[in-house]
Amino acid sequence: MIICWILVGLMIFRGMKMIGKISYANVILPYSLIIILFILGLTLDGASDGLSHFFLHPKFSQIFSFEIWSEALKQLCISFSIGYGSIISLSSYNYSKNKQQKSPNCFILSIIILTANIFLSISSGATVFSNLGFLAKQRKSSIFEIVENRKSLIFVAYLEVFGELDVSWIWVFILFLMMFLMGLSAEIALLETFCSNIYDKFPKMRRKKYIVVPIYIFLLSILGLIFSTSSGFYWFEIIDEYSSSIAIFSILSQTLVLMYIYGSKHIRQDIIDLLGVSSHFQLFFGANSPFWRFNWMFISPIIAIIGLLICMCQNGFSIFGWILVILPISIVPIFAIINFIRFKKVSKSALQLQKDHPSYDRIKGKLISKKVAEKSLPEASPKIIKAPEVLQKSRRKSEKKCTNLDRKMLKEIRIEIEEMKEDLENLADKIDDIQEELKCEPS
Structure with a gap:
């Protein structure tokens, strides 16, 4: 674990170009390894039974279960890294203030990521059920009796399947290499998010990466030692169950701030500045279509609120779990109140844009013209004649x-x-x- 954190620190210390080059391997290799394991699963005896359970015998009654929707929302937050800040911090390096240098089309990239994630989920599910079908036929039992929980799937079921194969150590190596690469990419995104927050708040620290990065590596390594103890699996269960609530709250707060405080009109203009004016098919389903604005203003906040309530009700009561949820969430309103008081002392609005924002000049210009119009003194009416004392x-x-x-x-x-x-x-x-x-x- 410590070696992994040191490797991640060295990558981040070299800069985003090094991270971009390594991400090619971290993205392509896991996909390739999953395809290899899927092809292996198809060759096993009983794989057809597992695949028939996966594709042909779904339980549609589970659609009305709140637990299924809660698990689906958690999976979306984890697989897309939504609400954790890593996408925002990494994508900020793509923007260029040079108008001649075009920024990547974030809408098309998000569609590609969504499609690739769906393909990966389906192929992973097919790989799992083909191996479970093999185990069920070996044990002469039902597929649903094989695995007690999702954690035992990797460390018990897969290893038992590979133990029945020739050259089993190669398949075990491929499995754990895939897990290592996925964990490495997650650690890179996590550490870069933490470091970028420090760099944005204290720009001078950007030149002192040799101080910021080792401090974070040391702290995260110490925190990671908890999972290496005898009760490490218990801590893993608690954090896995409760951490999704933080992401859902982050999604809710971001959508509310962007659509209702920053304003949907400014969002629309920002998308036009970034991607251009929509035309043809994009008018209805493009990045700047009314469909997405309606989704961001109403559907997404409602789903986030319902998902947050479901997570709070289903997770039960755990002192450490609720402390884990409340502490990060409480930072948002605490610093909002502190900033409101601080800005009020200098007669400034707390809800103002940063000067680094691309739309600062456009929005600030409108606000200044509005202030000037409000502060202009009314002209005296020529019809009213006042006494000298009143005039004075x-x-x-x-x-x-x-x-x-x-x-x-x-x-x-x-x-x-x-x-x-x-x-x-x-x-x-x-x-x-x-x-x-x-x-x-x-x-």
Whole structure:
């Protein structure tokens, strides 16, 4: 385990280009190994019985079971890494501010990932049931009596199948190599997510990867030792059951913030800026179609709320499990309140865009014009004739209003100057990082 974390740290220390090259092996090899195991399963005696159970005898009554839908939602969160932040942190490296350099079409990539994941799930299920059919025929029992739970499938059922084959050590090596590569890719995404959070918050730490990465490796290695103890399987069961609730809450909060606070109109314009105007078939089912906006605004939040409630009701009560769920979730409202108080002291809105956001100039320009329109003083009506004393009082009031407005404008200008200084420092740090990466790259 410690060796795996050290390997992951070395990959991340070399930068995203190294991670991109290694990801080719981490993605292609597991698919290839699953296909090999699937072909092997088809050659076993009794594989047809297992495949018939998998494809021809589904239990449609289980569709109305809340447990099935809960497990399906958990599987989606894990297989697509939704709600854990790894997709956001890794995809942020694809965006380029250079208009001549086109960014990848994220909508087409998501469709490809979805299709590949469905194919992998079906092929994995067929591989499992072909091996279970072989075991059922060997034991002369039912397929559903073979495996007690999903954890014993890998460590008991598969090993028993390979023990009946010639050159069994090769098949065992292929199985555990596939598991190792999948775990390695998950560790890379996890560690990169943690490190990118530190780099975004403290840009100067981007040049000090030799400090950030080893600290995270040490902490994660210490936490991983819990699973190596005699009660490690118990801790694994608890974390596996309760960690999906964190992902579902993250999905819910992201959809609500994006569609209702940031605004569906801004999302629509961002998609147009990124992918272009939709045409033909894309008008109905493309990335910028009303179908997806309706899904993000209503269907996805409702499904996330129902899934979160189901997970809370089914998991029962475990002190450590609920602490595991509540601690990460509580960080979101705590820091929201802290930021709201902090921004209120400097007369700024807590719900504001970062300057690195591509749509900052467009949205900020609209907000500034709206503020100027609100702060403009109304013109006096020429029909109303006032006494000299009343005119003097009104002039004093208008002068006070003007001075207050000038003070507020000066505060805003000072704040903007400070933000510009921070942006320049961040830009200088990024330029230094790019120069260091170019030096580290092999010629």
